[in-house]
Amino acid sequence: MSIDLTSMIYTAEQVRVGEQEAAVACDVSMAQLMQRAAQACLGAIQAQQPVPASLLIVCGPGNNGGDGWVLARLAQHAGYKVQVAATAPRSNLAVLAAQAWRDQGGLVLELESLSAGHFQGVDVVVDAMFGNGLSRDLTAPFIDVVELINRHEDDCWILSIDVPTGLDSDTGVAKPTAVQANCTVTMIALKVGLVTGEAVDYCGDIVLADLGISRAFFRTPPTLRVIQRNLVSEHLQRRRNSSHKGNYGHVLIVGGGAGMSGAALLAGRAALRCGAGKVSIACHRDSQLAIATAQPELMVHAVADDLTALLDVATTVVIGPGLGQTAWARTLVEQVAKWQGPVVWDADALNSLAVAPFSKPTESDWLFTPHPGEAARLLGCTTQDVAANRFQALTQICQNFQAYTLLKGAGTLVKSPHQNDAWVCRRGSPALAVGGSGDVLSGVIGALLAQKIPLEQVLAIAAWLHAVAGENAAQRGERGTLPSDLMAELRALVNPHQLLATGA
Numbered sequence: 001m002s003i004d005l006t007s008m009i010y011t012a013e014q015v016r017v018g019e020q021e022a023a024v025a026c027d028v029s030m031a032q033l034m035q036r037a038a039q040a041c042l043g044a045i046q047a048q049q050p051v052p053a054s055l056l057i058v059c060g061p062g063n064n065g066g067d068g069w070v071l072a073r074l075a076q077h078a079g080y081k082v083q084v085a086a087t088a089p090r091s092n093l094a095v096l097a098a099q100a101w102r103d104q105g106g107l108v109l110e111l112e113s114l115s116a117g118h119f120q121g122v123d124v125v126v127d128a129m130f131g132n133g134l135s136r137d138l139t140a141p142f143i144d145v146v147e148l149i150n151r152h153e154d155d156c157w158i159l160s161i162d163v164p165t166g167l168d169s170d171t172g173v174a175k176p177t178a179v180q181a182n183c184t185v186t187m188i189a190l191k192v193g194l195v196t197g198e199a200v201d202y203c204g205d206i207v208l209a210d211l212g213i214s215r216a217f218f219r220t221p222p223t224l225r226v227i228q229r230n231l232v233s234e235h236l237q238r239r240r241n242s243s244h245k246g247n248y249g250h251v252l253i254v255g256g257g258a259g260m261s262g263a264a265l266l267a268g269r270a271a272l273r274c275g276a277g278k279v280s281i282a283c284h285r286d287s288q289l290a291i292a293t294a295q296p297e298l299m300v301h302a303v304a305d306d307l308t309a310l311l312d313v314a315t316t317v318v319i320g321p322g323l324g325q326t327a328w329a330r331t332l333v334e335q336v337a338k339w340q341g342p343v344v345w346d347a348d349a350l351n352s353l354a355v356a357p358f359s360k361p362t363e364s365d366w367l368f369t370p371h372p373g374e375a376a377r378l379l380g381c382t383t384q385d386v387a388a389n390r391f392q393a394l395t396q397i398c399q400n401f402q403a404y405t406l407l408k409g410a411g412t413l414v415k416s417p418h419q420n421d422a423w424v425c426r427r428g429s430p431a432l433a434v435g436g437s438g439d440v441l442s443g444v445i446g447a448l449l450a451q452k453i454p455l456e457q458v459l460a461i462a463a464w465l466h467a468v469a470g471e472n473a474a475q476r477g478e479r480g481t482l483p484s485d486l487m488a489e490l491r492a493l494v495n496p497h498q499l500l501a502t503g504a
């Protein structure tokens with residue numbers, strides 16, 4: 001069976017340990033790996049800029065710099081004009097590679113002396129300062145060089161070797177800034193820090209160079225798996241011709257407090273468009289008319305304080321969209337917390353749990369969909385703490401609340417409380433950065449749960465559908481895309497067997 005290498009994501013430590021074991025298993029030396037790494041970078045440059053382009057290669061002290069030194073030699077042999085700016089090499093391999101460059105007559109500019117003038121006529125800048133060995137925040141001169149490189153992003157094509165310098169390869173956080181690459185050629189495996197959080201602003205196109213040791217390396221189980229289209233199509237089979245609405249569940253959406261009817265409406269619409277058999281809304285009396293008028297297929301109930309009758313007929317509950325934090329909201333949260341069945345907790349329902357948690361009934365399955373702010377409240381930390389290590393925050397919420405958890409934002413992360421596997425969604429668009437997008441997502445999850453998509457997969461599938469719907473809606477203009485625009489896209493995406501033009 002062939003492995004899709006780009007679907008498995010590892011921590012820096014896993015790569016460090018795994019690459020050494022894999023190299024031994026494949027009888028390849030570290031020096032050979034470095035040679036192959038440089039060769040892979042040369043390939044990426046050749047695909048972008050043919051000879052005789054001009055290259056500026058900026059090398060740091062470790063093996064990332066070593067890759068840069070080897071590349072300098074290979075690129076010059078290939079006919080490129082090469083300048084190297086470097087700090088003194090410290091790792092053994094980098095020392096040897098630097099010497100080989102000098103032996104070939106290559107000149108070297110001190111990193112500290114690098115200035116805007118050196119970028120004149122340069123077509124390609126290669127960032128070989130730090131890779132997965134970045135151990136602390138950047139300081140001078142590296143931070144100045146990163147800023148200098150970024151100032152030339154319009155006139156040069158920027159390639160980062162392994163990881164954009166400054167980006168933490170585990171967390172995707174810039175420390176405190178990072179190279180904004182057009183392309184990152186990453187070695188052996190994709191790293192967590194390349195696919196979540198801020199990383200999407202720095203890496204550009206990511207090219208994976210497996211350096212010929214993948215067959216041994218990929219025995220290591222990954223930290224994250226990339227959510228892929230086939231997971232979605234596997235679980236969204238054609239409907240039986242004889243089926244009826246009773247086969248597709250009954251979603252109850254609890255939300256729509258006074259003045260917040262829109263959020264519940266969006267969640268309800270998304271649940272309908274994703275195939276729920278029936279969708280009811282339990283909302284504040286002030287919101288009832290607006291929701292019922294906007295979408296006749298929704299059954300809209302004004303609830304003063306008692307959800308019993310609605311909970312009795314629901315197969316899935318989504319609580320949170322437009323719920324607010326009033327005493328009314330808290331009464332509803334208390335009742336849903338005792339309900340036995342699958343519950344999606346979103347928005348203010350999560351905030352309510354953060355303030356006063358309930359223990360989950362054993363018969364219930366809870367699914368949490370926090371954005372980083374809500375995640376911080378659940379964990380009693382700051383949003384910055386969550387951003388500093390999204391994967392850790394995800395894992396902690398999962399453990400603390402025994403909830404299937406989806407941490408929102410670019411590179412959405414998903415984890416089950418029962419399995420070690422976690423997922424990352426590499427699809428999506430900043431078009432989704434608008435109020436109401438999250439409400440749509442909670443409706444999608446509710447609909448999928450109602451249709452009996454397994455708990456272990458449901459958040460991953462919903463994240464992918466929502467992200468790709470966002471991408472597709474953004475085709476008509478990223479800025480100004482509305483959550484309402486996702487509905488038609490979702491409808492097409494949840495019918496993969498119909499071969500509609502979904503653009504996915």
Ligand SMILES: NC(=O)C1=CN([C@@H]2O[C@H](COP(=O)(O)OP(=O)(O)OC[C@H]3O[C@@H](n4cnc5c(N)ncnc54)[C@H](OP(=O)(O)O)[C@@H]3O)[C@@H](O)[C@H]2O)[C@@H](O)CC1
Nearest residue numbers: 033034037062063064130131132133134135136137138162
């Ligand atoms: N191993 C292999 O098989 C292969 C590895 N490959 C390549 O090697 C790269 C990993 O190499 P690496 O481990 O040497 O790490 P790297 O990123 O060069 O940096 C470490 C150096 O930087 C220093 N340093 C760190 N942070 C700093 C800071 N903020 N400011 C200043 N200094 C700082 C740190 O010093 P220290 O923390 O020890 O004081 C150390 O000297 C990997 O990304 C890939 O490109 C490929 O060739 C394929 C085969």
Ligand SMILES: Nc1ncnc2c1ncn2[C@@H]1O[C@H](COP(=O)(O)OP(=O)(O)O)[C@@H](O)[C@H]1O
Nearest residue numbers: 408409410428429430432433435436437438439
């Ligand atoms: N830049 C982005 N890239 C990918 N997805 C995004 C981006 N910005 C927002 N999203 C997605 O949009 C949704 C926003 O949800 P949320 O913050 O809860 O918004 P709201 O509460 O206003 O509905 C999440 O699913 C999030 O992952």
Ligand SMILES: [K+]
Nearest residue numbers: 130161163165
């Ligand atoms: K780098």
